Amino acid sequence: MEPPLWSVKYSxxxxxxxxxxxxxxxQLRKLAESGSCPNMILHGPYGTGKTTAALLFSxxxxxxxxxxxxxMLNVRNVSGYSVAQAKRDIKALAKLDRSERTELDEYMSLVFKEVKSELNAKGRTRDPNRSQLLQGAIRLFASTVTVSDEKVKVLVLDEADALSGSMQQALRRTMEIYSDVCRFIFTTPTLAGWSPAVISRSLSLNFPSVSEGDAVPFLSGIAKKENLEIDSAALDAVARESGGDLRFAVNLLQIAAADGRPVTETKxxxxxxxxxxxxxxxxxxxxxxxxxxxxRKILRNLLGVKNHSPGDVCxxxxxxxxxxxxxxxxxxxxxxxxxxxxxxxxxAQNPFIQITALLASIGRIASETQ
Ligand SMILES: Nc1ncnc2c1ncn2[C@@H]1O[C@H](COP(=O)(O)OP(=O)(O)O)[C@@H](O)[C@H]1O
Ligand SMILES: [Mg+2]
Incomplete structure (x- = not known):
């Protein structure tokens, strides 16, 4: 059996x-204790605890x-979810082995059915597209009546930076329509690119990258529990390399310790x-x-030779x-x-062209601001 990931074990x-x-x-603790839940945007770099905090708060x-x-819906996963997959019938899905279907598969199958019948009711016979499915995925949960209706519902939209501008507009309306029954918690690396209308309807909480001074004692605690032999230079190196991303830090510690020998800075x-x-x-x-x-040569190699997905590269x-x-x-x-x-x-038909354009823009912006 695979050993458990420490980032999960020590979450x-x-x-x-x-x-x-x-x-x-x-702030989150106070809100939970007082039983209030505003719409919220948890923003900050990767591996700082946003998703975990959203879950615990809920x-x-x-x-x-x-x-x-x-x-909880991961916006990146939902907006990348293929229409063909969503089209699978829920009964057919249920016949698959548990390991071959996820909660998202089941949910998206329901979403597809719902959106399709809404479109049909408007006389449109075409299948919904991905952005209609994403909107439907958000609306389906927000609008459904639940057993415990004395409480509001909480929808966490994780990695919500993957929402496009027009999706944010649609979201704003959904937030308004269901404001009595559903609260939204977004997580995103940055507020840049967010519509002021969504920001002004939400409480923003910042999750800054974790300092080396805070990361070192945390890592050292894990090292003790795992009986690792590790010196302080190596611990410092883990903290420094992670750049404030604790998921990365904990994973790195686990990888460096995997051979069972003492962990050194070099390792x-x-x-x-x-x-x-x-x-x-x-x-x-x-x-x-x-x-x-x-x-661009490196990009071609990453996509064409190494077969990494364009989304991962982005x-x-x-x-x-x-x-x-x-x-x-x-x-x-x-x-x-x-x-x-x-x-x-x-x-996109050709992701290479898209990401090439991205690299060009980044280069241009960098040169303009130097
Ligand atoms: N502030 C933190 N304190 C303790 N562990 C953390 C913290 N932030 C992240 N981690 C570790 O990293 C993992 C991923 O955290 P996550 O909440 O998914 O981060 P984010 O959503 O900000 O990328 C957690 O399971 C935990 O192991
Ligand atoms: Mg997260």
């Missing part, structure tokens, strides 16, 4: 377990109603980067320095950008472009 179970998010956690706030009144560095991450970083650095042709570009020290305006402009391309990839 915060209570408010006290969160590292380095005192402000946001204090559990505490909903109590017994959690099972019936809670849903941490060796384990820290997959080829994929290294290549994306190099590709981005080249684009930023103006070496566009070389940057996500890795976004992660990399967030960690670099651009001026806020420049970073916002770049992330806007990433969001736009990420969205277009869903329909």
């Amino acid at each position: 915060p179970q209570s408010w006290d377990d969160f590292i380095g998010q005192d402000r946001a956690i204090t 559990r505490e706030f909903l109590g017994d109603a959690f099972t019936s009144n809670f849903k 941490v560095y060796e384990s820290s980067e997959t080829e994929f991450v290294k290549s994306v970083r190099k590709m981005l650095d080249l684009a930023i320095s103006g070496a566009f042709v070389d940057s 996500l890795a570009i976004q992660r990399n950008l967030i960690r670099k020290r651009f001026k806020p305006q420049a970073l916002k402009a770049m992330l806007d472009r990433v969001a736009e391309i990420d969205h277009r990839l869903v329909q």
Whole structure:
């Protein structure tokens, strides 16, 4: 059997377990205790605890109603979900082995049916497209009457940066229509690109990247529980390499310790980067320095030879950008472009052209702001 992932095993179970998010956690805890749930946007870089906090908050706030009144949808997964898959009948799905269908499969099958019949009622016979399915996925949960209707429902839209501009407009209306019965919690790496209308209807809570000073004692605690032999230089290296992303930090510690021998600083560095991450970083650095042709060569290799998915490449570009020290305006402009391309990839005939355009924009924005 695969050993459990430490990032899952040591995931915060209570408010006290969160590292380095005192402000946001204090607020969430107070809200849950007082039984109030505004719409919220949890924003901050990857691996800082947003998704875990959204889940814990919902559990505490909903109590017994959690099972019936809670849903989490990963926007990236839903908007990338194929229409052909969604079209599968729920009964046919039920016949599949548990390992061959996910909760999302079942949900999307319901969504498809619902949206299709709405369209039919308007006299439209075509199948819904992906963006109609995404809207339907949000609306279906928000609009359904539940057993515990004395409580509002909570819908977490995870990785909501994958919502396009027009989707945000539609979302704003959905939020208004169901404001009595459903609260929305969004998670996103940044507020850049978000519609002011959605932001003004939500409480924004910032999850900053976790400092090395906070990460080291946390990692050291895990090392103790796992009986690792690790010196302080190696612990510092894990914290430094992770750049404030605790999921990454914990995974890195686990990988560096996998051979059962003492964990050293050198081993941490060796384990820290997959080829994929290294290549994306190099590709981005080249684009930023103006070496566009070389940057594009790496992209061709990643997509064409190594067969990485365009969505993964986009996500890795976004992660990399967030960690670099651009001026806020420049970073916002770049992330806007990433969001736009990420969205277009869903329909794109040729992802290579799309991401090439993205690299060109990033290079241009970088040169303009130097
Ligand atoms: N603030 C934190 N305190 C403790 N562990 C954390 C924290 N942030 C992230 N982690 C670790 O990283 C994992 C992923 O966190 P997650 O909530 O998914 O981050 P995000 O949604 O911000 O990317 C958690 O399961 C946990 O192991
Ligand atoms: Mg998350």
